[in-house]
Structure formats: structure tokens, C-alpha cells
Amino acid sequence: MNSIWDSTVTVPTYPALHQNITVDAAVIGGGIAGLLIAYQLEKRGIHAVVLERDRIWGGQTHDTTAKITAQHGICYHPLIQNYGEEKAAQYAAANQAAIHEFRTLIQKGNIPCEWEEVPSYLYTTMDEALLEKEALAAARVGLDSRFTTDTSLPFPIKAALCFPGQAQFNPLLFLQALLPSLTIYEKTPVLSIEKQAVSVPGATVQARHIILACHYPFPRWPGFYFLRMHQERSYVLALREADQVDGMYYGIDSDGLSFRNSGSLLLLGGAGHRTGKRLDQNPYQQLWRQAQLLYPNCEQAARWSAQDCMPLDGIPYIGTFSPTRPNWYVATGFHKWGMTTSMAAAMILTGMILGEPPAYSGVFSPRRFSLKASKQNLKEDIRVSVKSLSRQFFTGPKKSVDDLLPGQAGIVRLGGRKVAAYRDESDRLYHISAKCPHLGCQLEWNPAERSWDCPCHGSRFDYTGKLLDSPAKSNVGGQS
Template identity: 35%
Template structure:
């Protein structure tokens, strides 16, 4: 399977198959009980929970609802998050490892209850989840993970065959997990939020918080929303306070193709314990069964040509199931904390009315729902058994210190590398639909020639801490290798922590500079 078999443009099936309502931009100051920033699964679920508590809620989304990580997921609802429980026992102890499992198990049960009670048509299905190993080292890790399941009372077992044409050493199954169409599910929650008087605003970017007994969220347009509680559910926290979360998180990207296969899919959800990751699950697309093949993750802005990741997934799909046609391709980005457990709760003790939720490590359907349930409890003054486990202010010397040092050394390395890297192309060398960085009068600039031949120029210095962004050919974006900020080819912010766009240059300036022999 080659690039020729891939759709030319990246597009999420979830978004393409959903009718998501649109909402106006905020045009005035507001006073509410709770303001929620971020229109993904956590923000929407939290708003749904809090309007049911009778609170006045405002939900702000910088772009369009469900156009972030939630709209680009594999949509597995499971407490099986890779090989995690043996590690959690080692780092947190048995009781907290069990709490992590229970939080995600309860999130699955909560989603199922909402779907059943409201008869939401979202293709919700109970499935067993398989974590499989193809090498001896990974098989040994799964044996330890199976022991962890037993210690924690998790329903599951070690098996030596799965119903796929993959030569495995062993596999660990977690029973009675689930999958669904996330946007059809969340669209129903959005409808309920508005029916119960919740306010939703799109194209409304929150940029700061004035702290106090009643904090005030300030938007880019200068509007002020006063609330008793602020919930930052915006993937990367739009407000860090003293938390310095950019030093405690890193961004990973992964890739997904949706394909019609020659072999029927046997049911279940699968993910490899080996790297590169391979993940599979089925979906229904206009009555036809399709298979989502995902994985090949890497740190954002780092690694090989991004289109090669899609090719690798297609080759795996061809070998495993045989591919008739690839209908969709897209990618997703999520954040990883120092100790693998999300940060959910008050940002710190000195700012108790500002809460965050982030770091789901690509398991946002369960983790994001669990986060919303915990945020609801905190807002309502209820003590939760999960509060200490997910507290953003926690810091465990092992493994957090080692991860902190490694991640920040990685940032420094890429900060220096980007400044020293030399261009390989000149602007006139760029074909249509090609991007690269070039030098203009000794300064690094990003250039992309679109399909109509127009040249788009930007400054490649990320507006977060000054790293140099890299060209992402698969999505036609500029991605930062330091903290995962992403920008469109015209410089607009697509993913934080950056808040300001890259500086743009009128492409006609290039002709002027070239005529002056400015050293391209």
C-alpha cells in the first residue's frame, strides 16, 4: 500500500458524519456560576453535569465544538490504557492504581447509562479489549500486567490467540469495555445543555484569568466572564497560573485510517503492547463495516515525514485484513503527564476556584468523562476518593523527576537544533502543495505553496517559548517540537499552548525581496 492509496486530504470520519450545532461568538460580559473553557468531551460532559445541578454555566470554545482531540479519536471507551497497571502499582501503590481503574470503569458505566436512558443513537457497543504482544519482552510485560489485574481485581485474563491474522506471543483481555460514535453521543449532551439554559459560545478564545474570590475569565476580544468556578478543559490548559504545565506535559501525535477490508472484522478492540503501536476497531459507515487502524505515535513536531505514518498503517492493514479502499485518514494529538496519570482538579492550593483537566494520554473517552465527573464533585463541594490521585499539584519523585529532566532536556535540544538547522530548499523550488523552511535575508521563514500556486510565508519561531516549528506534510501545518503547539500554513493557532499566531508575510513581499537579491 503506497501514498497513492491514501485520501489526498486529512478528514475525520466522526466530524464528517455528524451534524454538530453551531453557536455564536461571545459579544458581552457575563456573570455565571461556572465558566468552562474547552468544547471537547470533558467540557461538554462537565457542562451537562453542572446544568443538571441547577447551576448557570457558560461554555467557551476557541474554535468550533468538537474540533479538537475529541473529534479525532479512535473512540474506545475502556479502562485498558496500554500496559499501565503494573507501572501504577509500582509508582502509586495498589490502592491508587485501583482508584485509577475504578475512575475509568465508572466513566464507561456512566456513558452507558446516559446512552441507554436517553436512547442516544451513537453506535454504542460492548466489546472486549485486547492488549497483544508480538515480541518476548512485551509478552513478559503482559504477564506482569496480568498479575497486576489480579492484584487489583480487574476482570481479565491472559490468552495466547486473538481472532486476527497477527502472530502474537500472548494477549491480555479486559472484558466488557465499549466503543461508540463520540460526536453523535456528545451532540445529544449539547442539546440538553442548551435546553437547560446553559450558554455555549464558539470562536471565543479565553486568554487569561483574573484570580480572586470570584475569578474572571478574559477573552481575546476583551469580554469578561465572572464566575464562582473556572474549569480549564481546553486540551492544553489555557491558563497555567503557577503550575508551569508546559514543563510537565508533552504532546504526542498518532494516526488513523478508516478502511474497507477484504476480511471480515472479528469484533473486539485491539492495541499492541509493542512499538510502533497498532490499534484496531470496527465502525459502521453508511451501513458498511469499516475498520479503524491507528497508531504510529511520535512526539509532535519530531520524527519522519508525517505521511509515512499513514503509509505504515495502510501496510499493516493490508497484511492483517486486506484493504479494498481507504475512505478517511486523520491524526490526533494528546498530552502526556510526567507520571502517566491525568491532571484533574484545582490548579494549586492558592487558586482553589480555578480547575484544570488535561493529560489523558490518548484515552480521553474514559479519562475525559472521569475528569468531568470529578470536576462536578469538586464544584459541588463533594469529597471524591479520586481527588488526590488526579491532583495537578502532585509530584512523585519516581517517575516524575526523571520524566521532568528528560522532557525538558528534549525541549532544550530541539530549541537549539531548530536555530542551527539549514534550509534545503529555495522558495522557487517549491512545487504546488509543498512546504519547507527557507532563509530570507538570513532569517528562517516557513513557506508553503498551495494547490493554486500561491505562496504563504510565516515566521517559523513558535510564539510560545521560541522553538522553531517544523512542516507537517500530512496535515499541511507547522508543528512545534518543544511543547506541541500547531499552526495552520497561514500561521493561525490550531493547538496550544501557543496563544498568538505565527507572524505572516504577504507573499508579494517575496518577489520584492528576490528582486533585491536578498539571499534566498
């Protein structure tokens, strides 16, 4: 289940770090955010190294649908309501600046990365009231948009809001062109950070500036980011023999789909859910049924999924990690818009480190808090965490491991213990601890990807217990 981007590049291999070094900046995380931050720092004369736990762009960067846009769903109307027009305008300016920076780098470097400038659409099949409010808000913050009912979608809509001048690309081809100017260490997991020292296995990196760009910040405190975000999964099918669309489309309804072209393929996205939610149906099968209804002659070329950090108020956290750690910086909570936001983060953090923060950086400050903007998500996060912890510590499994049939998984009893068990199609049994090593929540089975997912903070593990997604830092023990 690899994305279509994986087949377009050969990922270079970089060494692990085995000796102590001193640098200007240590960037933790080798996804697009970390690589862009290191690239922007190097451009400005600040020597940076990238420390990657596994392989570069091995996480969300190669699982994206790669839209570069200042249109992030219904965002500007709530931004104005919760933070005022000035902050909403900063958000728009940051994303417009990011689009411009991508365009500039690609054109100046003559980077062949399938860059296409296309319009981006929000659409609804139900009620245009939200789109009308978003159009007014977008105009107030200086974004060009227009209403239409004329789209290339394969079904009728109530209304669409079109934002011209947005873009799409192949992220791995783009990043490949930046790699020669970067110093990267792979297979170099960060064990701890103390003041200006980053500890990795067998070595220490001394750095004046430390940037956490590792998708989900692993230090629990200071910062307390595990209380300020949850994670969500989304799914994509790449379809052959499906009609092309004239831009990027994002449905704002609860069951809305996303569409974009990639060469002759159509990328169909949707079926998202909170990580660790118990699923009633397989999201890939759900998407495929819709694909067959919309494009009866289509075929699957590829399918994959992504995971996104969702901040309480919908705005990414970009800036100083915590008031007590002034030389630490963070870029996280990209809210499903990681391509544009990664570039915005690189520009903001580079400016902050140089003492020249962009005027639009204020809206992303990790120090902000608005109860009005965060109340609904905060209540849901607390509810999910309490439920999961209660199940882990106070609820016993109803089934024994012997009840599992081939292809089934569940939280079961094994030798008087509670375990997360999976029996594969050949009847081999795998069992691990049912407890997430991050903060102890009970894991849930994701049948679509045969993974154990944490509903509290989104850590994920394969059925053998191997760590797939942070914030957990270790595998789950007890495999068999």
C-alpha cells in the same frame, strides 16, 4: 481528512459572547471534556457556560477512535510501582465509574450513539512478560482480565490480555443528545483569566468556578503545565473490505497497531510520534502499507489524526489548577484515553465543586510529583526543548527559499531572515516565522498534514500560519 464521526451529525452553531455575564461556572473548552463537565454541573444545579475558541468538538473529540475502557495500555503495573496499590486502585475505580456513567446516561436517555459493549485487548507479538505483570496488577486493583492467544487479529501473536465489559461508541452522536441542556458560546476565545474573571473579546464572564478543559491549559503560570506534558500525534485509517475484529485491540510493542470496528468499517491506528518530530516517512503511507499487507483487498474510506497530551508520569491532571488559584480547576493530560478520562474528569470536578470529591480523585491530583515515575519523560522533554531552542537561536538555515521545489517545505533563508517556508504544487510560496509564538521553539514540518509543529509543547499551525492546536494562543506571523 475528516473522521468518520463528522459525517454522522450536523454540528449546531452557537453565538459568540458579546456581553458581560455572571455564572456559577465557566468551562473553557467545547470538546467532550468541557461539555461533559458542564453537563454534570448542570445536573447538580450549578449553572455553567461553555466558552469555545472556535467550534464545539472541533479538536480531539472528533479525531478519537472512541474507546471507553479502564484498560489504558500497560498502566497498572507501573502505577503500583510508582504510587502504590491504593492509588492504582483509585485509577481503576475512576475509569470503571466513567464506563458505568456513560452506560447509564445512554440507556436512560435512549441515546442512539452506536454504543457497543465489547472486550478490550492488549496484545504483543514479541514478549508476554509485560502482559503477565499487568495481569497481576489488574487483579490487585479489582479488574477482571484473562490471558489468551486466541484472537481475531490477522497475524499471530505471542499473547493477549482480555478485559471484558468495555465499550465503544460514536462520540458526536452521544454529545449531540446532551447539547440542548447546555449554554454554549462559540468563536469566543479566552484572552485572560484573573481571579474570578474570564476575559473574552468585548466581554467578561464572572464565575465562582473556572474550569480549564481546553485540551492544553494556556496559562503558563501558576501550574506550569507546559513543563509537565508533551504532545503526541497518532493516525487512523478507516478501511472497507477488511476483516472485522471481536473487540478493541491495542498493541503494546513499539510498532503496535490498534484495531476496532465501526459498523462495517475497520479502524486501523498507529504510526504515532511526538509532535514536532522530524519524520522519515509519511505516517499515513506507513499505515496504508501495513493495511495492504494485512487486508490485500481493503480500501480507504477515511483517514485522520489526533493529538494527545502526555503527562510526565502517565496519569492525567484533574483537580485544582494550582494551590494559589483554589477556584480554578483543570482537566488535561489524558494520555490517549480521552473518552473515559473526560467522563471521569466531569465526575471528579463536579464533586470537588460541590465539596463531595469522589474517593478516587486523589490519584489525579495536579499537585503530585514522583521523580521515579517522571524521570525518563522529564529528561526527554528537556532534551527536545534545549535542542529546539538551540536550533532557533544559534543555528542558521542551510538552504535558501529558492532551493524549495513545488511540494517541499523547510526552514530557509529569505531576505536575510530565517523563515518556515512551503512551496505548494502550483509553485506558490508561503512563509511564516520559524518561531513558535508560545515559548519560541523552532517549528518542524509535518509532510503528512502539511503543518508546522512545535516539538517542545505541541502547538501546530497550517502552512499559512493559522493556529491548529494549542498551547499557543495566536497564529504565526509573516505569512505570504
